[in-house]
Amino acid sequence: MxxxxxxxxxxxxxxxxxxxxxxxxxxxxxxxxxxxxxxxxxxxxxxxxxxxxxxxxxxxxxxxxxxxxxxxxxxxxxxxxxxxxxxxxxxxxxxxxxxxxxxxxxxxxxxxxxALDNFTSEYHTWLGVKKDEKILKDRSFIYPLSDDIRDRWLTSRAHGKTVGARRRLRAATSRGKA
Incomplete structure (x- = not known):
């Protein structure tokens, strides 16, 4: 609309x-x-x-x-x-x-x-529902990340310190998911 x-x-x-x-x-x-x-x-x-x-x-x-x-x-x-x-x-x-x-x-x-429903109203349909469900299930990304954001994510304190997080992101990237 x-x-x-x-x-x-x-x-x-x-x-x-x-x-x-x-x-x-x-x-x-x-x-x-x-x-x-x-x-x-x-x-x-x-x-x-x-x-x-x-x-x-x-x-x-x-x-x-x-x-x-x-x-x-x-x-x-x-x-x-x-x-x-x-x-x-x-x-x-x-x-x-x-x-x-x-x-x-x-x-x-x-x-x-x-007073609007968060998921759908006459003005919108929330497209994040499937993404949020997928992130909650396996913490992977289903939308492409820009190289800049991916690199910052890999080197950030919150995520870059764990080898597991790096492996998961690289695996998702190689599968074309990130």
Whole structure:
């Protein structure tokens, strides 16, 4: 669907519009799901959860936003909030949906929370479902990686130290999967 058809519905009178997560009831539940499925390093996620429990406990009981789709009106307040969000993602978990509620709570932005199913709606079909299932099953990649990203992945601290990770990526690359 062309953006000009759905953006007016998304934005309305708000400065930012994004869907609520359709199958998580609380931000705390989203933290637990990220930990359970190993979507990010556990120590990073636990540290962020502790920080939020200490400084913004009310956020943990909110329904999380789903950040795959969002529309925003640019301005100084939006720039400040998006910069804070980026710093949160760089400092804590890379799972941006763990921090977006906290950032929007602290900001003065008006939010339009949309009730959309995460997997499919009149505006989208989430193409990541099969990819996520495959990654969870065998931790391999099913989409090609650029040489630059593959090389950085091979030499990164998180993945480059283990021989097993290098072998798996090289094997996937030689099979044409990465």
């Amino acid at each position: 062309p953006p000009e058809l759905f953006l007016p519905t998304f934005i309305r009178d708000a400065e930012i519009s994004l869907p609520l997560h359709s199958f998580r009831e609380t931000v705390r539940e989203e933290f637990y799901a990220v930990l359970q499925h190993g979507f990010d390093r556990a120590e990073r996620v636990r540290e962020q959860l502790h920080h939020m429990t200490t400084h913004q406990p009310e956020v943990l009981t909110q329904q999380p936003y789903w950040t795959a789709i969002l529309a925003r009106q640019h301005g100084p307040s939006m720039q400040d909030a998006m910069t804070d969000w980026m710093f949160h993602v760089l400092r804590h978990s890379r799972r941006d949906q763990l921090s977006v509620n906290a950032i929007l709570n602290r900001s003065s932005l008006t939010v339009n929370a949309l």
